[in-house]
Amino acid sequence: MTLAQLGSGQSARVLDVEGGWGLRRNLEQLGIHPGDVVSVAGTGAFRGPILIEVNGSRVALGRGVAGRIRVEPL
């Protein structure tokens, strides 16, 4: 299951990021590491980006990016 499939208000644990060095680093910088718990704070209109909360900060992720983050729902 990927982060893109989660609905508003759901929480999940990050398992892995499918992507290159740059993408993984980029996500780590914003506090998204494998093992971290994220929760979906909102979803955009017209299948827009999703807003997640992780380690006390909020990050907007496009659907494409969210689809590359494998998670297990909690």
Add this chain to the structure above:
Amino acid sequence: MIRIALVGQPNCGKSTIFNHLVGYKANTSNLPGTTVEYLKSETLINGKRAEVIDLPGTYSLSPVDQAETETRNFLRSGKVDAVLNVADASLLSRSLELTLQLLEMGIPLVVCLNMLDEAKRKGITVDLDKLSAELGVPVVPTIAVRGIGVKRVASQTIKAATSKVSPPSPVYSADVEAVIEELGDKLTGGMARRFDLPPRLLAIKLLDGDPDCLKRVKQESFGLYREANRLRDKLGKLRGRRGEEVLSAERHSKAMEIYERAATVGRPTVGIRDRLDALLMHKVWGYLFLGAIMYGLFFVVFKVGSLIEGPMMEWFNQAVTALGTVMPADSIWFAVMSGLIQGVAGALGFVLPYLIPFWLGLALLEDAGYLPRVGYLMDVFMHRVGLHGKSVIPFILGYGCSVPAVLATRILDSPRDRFVTAVLAVMVPCAARTTVILGLVGYFLGPTIAFALYVVNLFVVAIAGKIMTKVFPRVTPGLILEIPTYKVPSLRVITSKVWIQAREFIILAWPLLIGGSIVLSLFEYGHINYYLNLGLLPITWALGLPMAIGVTLIFGIFRKELTLIMLFQALGTTSVASVLSAGQMITFTLFVMFYIPCVATIIMLWHEFGMRKTALVLGFTTGTALLVGVIARGIASIIH
């Protein structure tokens, strides 16, 4: 001279600290020709002369985007005596990951723990002594918005810089340390010296999988390159994950560990700001608020601007008439003097009245933290033109000035996105072109038509985006954007931002406007503009405009504001409505909106993307301008 660099993650309050340190004296170094965009200023701290450098905000020292690569290179260049690391106390564990990377670099370091009030709101209390002991460097608390603690952090940094004592490098798990040491030992010879880095730091970079360092080592010694790869794989096996992730995971857990030891988390207080996003980022309300905010900004800028433009125009018409009674209107001195008056009054009457309220509004939205929300809301639409939400920020800055907009494309990680965003951002009407839209169309035809031109602009930019996407297919995964907590805007930061922009305009642009105005006056006097107009006849003919306007378009390449001032000059009157029809005004304005970017922007584009791509931008924008102009002319002739 002591050189201090301010380093911190975006939205940590770094620029507020910088502002309190140096006041209004700072200079932007984002002028063409320099490589890094930063502010710097000299100041006296503890009686010592220091140069304070405000580097762009960076989440880490891993080169993910260009701003980060540049920050890292600048710190590595050895030109910095001490780093003042601004950390957001309300996001302490994440901020500490950057602090750990800075400690690895071995430059004298002071941590400025900012936004303690914000942390308190989140229920976080930090034991400063414990944190300082854990990190091995001084930690000074500040609340930058109110200037609390800034003096102390500055004097501590000077102390650190003069002591020249390197801070202790963070120590990771024993098995990881063993691998770092093994690689470090192999690099002790020529390699580390060639990089001008301590062996341990170079080893860490290679184990981190830093692409730049790996590439250089590969070129210098294939044996060491293979060794670095072998040891990175070994790290990966130790932890059962990708090798290049191990060190960053180590940093992450180290940061968490320090955070847990030094901070206690209690109950957060939920305030208005937390509830604000439920409205401003809402699927429906968010867009309504966005539209209302943008229209409000536009309306205020127009109201303030036109309030000043009217009396100014009257005043300077009278001045030129008065001039005619003092000296003969066909003398060369009359030409020079009337050019001078028009140049001076042009800036005071048409340019600054629109620019200053606009800059204020934009700085306000930026400082409050609204722009990332716009990025989130607009992501869906940006996808339609092959970009993502982060590109919105250069776009919005483009409404201010194209030069920082082109620079701001550095926040994007793919070169393709950077270029496409830059092309589209220069087509957005900058504040100078806004003076033409509002000062001409807005003033003579009313604000609604002026606003409609902005909407037309958005459509054209969207179509241009579609075309660009066909030429440069998209490859990027999409939006990754932090949505920071809202801040109460700091008056100090906003006024200093506007002041820096206004000062740059007064020093650099105003003389150009006056000079250009006088030159045009003299051209007219010597009938030179006749030949220039003749050369531009194909364009003015195609657009159905009076031939006399041609020359204004040439001046507009230097500064866009010049087109409006020159227009009054070239037509010989400020009552444009008596000479141009509504359709002609609209056609002219649309052409000016899109054609060739100004010289400063061209230089910036060249610097960022090279000659060929710059030429492409010039051709593309001019082609678009002609096409849009001709269509506008056609529509106008049908209506009339």
